[in-house]
Amino acid sequence: MDPVLRELVERGGGLVPRTVALQVVPEWTVRRACRAGELVRVLPEVYAAVQLLAPPSRPDTPAVSRLDPDTGRRAALAWARGRGVLSHLSALAVWGLHQPAAGAALHLTAPACAGVRTRPGVVVHRVRRLTPGPPDVVRRRGLPVTRLERTLVDAWPLLAAADRSAPVIRAVNDRTTTPQRLMSALAGAPKLAHRAALRTLLTRLAEGCRSPLEIWGHERVFTGPGMPTFRRQARVRVGQRTMYLDLFAERERVDIELDGAASHGDLRQREIDLRRDALLATVGILVVRFSHHRLVREPEAVRRETLAVLAARRAVGDG
Template sequence: MAYDLPALFGPHGWATWAELTDRIDRSTLTAWVAAGSVRRIQPGVYALPAVADDWRVRVRAAVRACEGVLSHHTALALWGLLPPGGPVHLTVDLARSGRGPAGVVLHRSRDVTDPLRRVDGLPVTCAERAVVDTWGRPHGAHRSDLRAAAITAVRRRLCLPRQLAGEIERRPCLPGRAALVDLVGLLADGCQSELEIWGCLQVLRAPGMPRFTQQRRVTVGGRVHRLDAAYDDVLLAVEMDGAAWHGSREQRERDIRRDALLATVGWQTLRFSYRRLTGEPEECRREIRSVHAARRRLLLGGVH
């Protein structure tokens, strides 16, 4: 009897042993596997060769085979915070064995369901848990990529800094804990990129610099604008422009319009490029101090 394999395996190209043997006999499935027309990708899970190496298919198959919650690097990939690939990471109950099938890394935990979320219908740990889990057990991920994942998670509102801090609090022995605590503190202060972190630590918070507010909200014409750093006493804004985001002509034009709009309610804006902030931090500090002092004289009548 001839079978239509794509129809048999469905739109995603994979199915379980139980689903397949409801419609075909076991010897037929075994023969297909031996011939290479079907591949066993997890215990009890089979796929057509065309999709057998697809990362998302492997992820779904691992969930079906191991009945865990996707976590660590895999969870970050599903949240869009790391590129997909590598072994599938699953967290399972503490009572389960920690040995997983080929291509699957199992992590044992006593609170598997507490951080459970759903992404594309799949069980996934929450973004803050995934960041902290992977920070402690990176499995080949670079620390710079994990920093970027934490920053992006907060900027995209997948989690809050206080939620990251809560996860860290649960892990007193987390490898690299101090560095992550420092990063989360900067995110809680309002930093939203590595450039803002650099500018905050190396320029804005340097000795002798005036006090400022991060991510200051200013409403003009019914629209809310966020200032990277604001000196409210003199209505001075400092913007830190990353090369990737602010390098296009269109974005520069938007920046000019935004600065002009803020000027209508009294704000002066200083903009510093990535090159200037990282290559000439003292020049940036000197310029901020100079403009701040000039505006104090202008707006406050020479008050010091």
Template sequence: MHRSLQQFADANDGVVLRRAAVRVVDRVVVDRAAGCGQIVRVCPKTFVDSALADDRRALLRAVARYGGESGALSHTSALEVWRLPAPTTGPIHLTIGPGHFLRGAAGVRVHRRMAPLDDVVVRDGLRVVRVERAVVDSWPLLERDLGRAAAIVAVNRRMTTPDRLMAALDRAPRIGGRRGLARLVELLQAGCRSQLELWGYQRVFAGAGFEGLRWQAPVRVGGHTVYLDAFDPRTGVDFELDGTEFHAGLADRERDLRRDTALQAEGLTVVRFTHARLRRDPDGVRREALAVMNARADGWSRRWSYAE
């Protein structure tokens, strides 16, 4: 590649916008580099250094710069920028506001909104839609487990809230699969914070006897705030749902035992159910949970306090 064009590409993180490049490099140099594959076309008049043709972050940068101030990375591409669960292959998504006309390209999908883009921020130097909008727009494009994971992780990392997700959903009334996403957000509002808790809430700890459960209830223990998966304030029973992600090793088990001991010292009863048991025997888990709660109903002394 011509030295001056290489310097321009390096100064711009490998991205070559033709309109900017021809201000400092002869247009013949730019066109020749494109023609012989030294720079690779990503969008109309937007290229990357051929050495970065398979670099996903470089491609995201190129599409974001193609959109300029009139657009923002969106859908699953925005999830990638926010480092949330999302596929890292497939098309890159760009949303543009009203009054702007940009064409897509192979591997780039351009979405047009009728309303102004008022939910755009800059992250890692890229214009991107806010987390909650990315989750909502991506919902119809993802397998359900991955779509749920994006919403759950975003809330768990405190990047957004269930209420903000619901507000974003309200602004997208025609989104595909809207009812399923609305139900997921309602479960997040109820306190569920994992795929396993969603399963427990819907399939196991539901119905008569479980109406008073609080999910992810914050409780002060030993000067610290701990979050109880499914807590019954009436009986002081805490049901912990042990998923495979955070309860897989000896260190995890030791951490859980220390936590359980601290809770029991406060008078709570901690009952753990494994992922396998919840999935394999939901009826048996339900019966055992009700039996524990009934046994504790008369003897529970209320000594704990919710965290502020």
């Protein structure tokens, strides 16, 4: 490869747009590098060093889909030339909330008037208007992406049903967004597929649920006749320590803790839980724990036991 072109490709992290290359070398130099198998056109007017491309999984695999996800995203943005930004699953990956499968299509959002069209390996979502900066677009890891709330809403129907909730729950738990901000973003997408399910999830998160297990419990076990209005993620301070209780029955001073499947058999976590439970006991709070297995497999038994514990505590308090 021509030394000047090689330096340009290396500076671009293995990528070079044609317009940039032609500023320093003649067009025949680029064509010769392609004929020699040193450069591959991965998108119109965007070239990549051949060693960056993985072997094709199928004969019709687009060249851009053979790049690693980060390089592919940069290639798509170079092709868009400022007329589009990363969105949907591609933006979700940049936000650190999704791991794309090898060869997955890249997603851009662009104004309808921008002239950017879907092509093999790149899905372009066209919108009427798109502000190139805040609040519509932010820079994340040096790349322009749709803001987090819009990204989560846009990506929702593109994920497998079993995978949809996790990015939303994690973003709320990490405090990078709130259920209320996500509700506002959802209001702007009235035709979103599976919209009702996302609205239900956001409602549960707004009520204080912070995991799929808590949502399961809220909907199937810890509501209905006889159940008090639990405070979810109730903040309790004991001495110098602040704790958040999964489900706190204030009158009965009972904390219902829902232990996820990952904690089963974890002796270290068990020791931490025992110390926490003992500390809460010093201020009169009884901790009752239910495992993921029991909550999912024996919901009626868990409900009966919870009601019995609450009734016993009320009897003691009234006596």
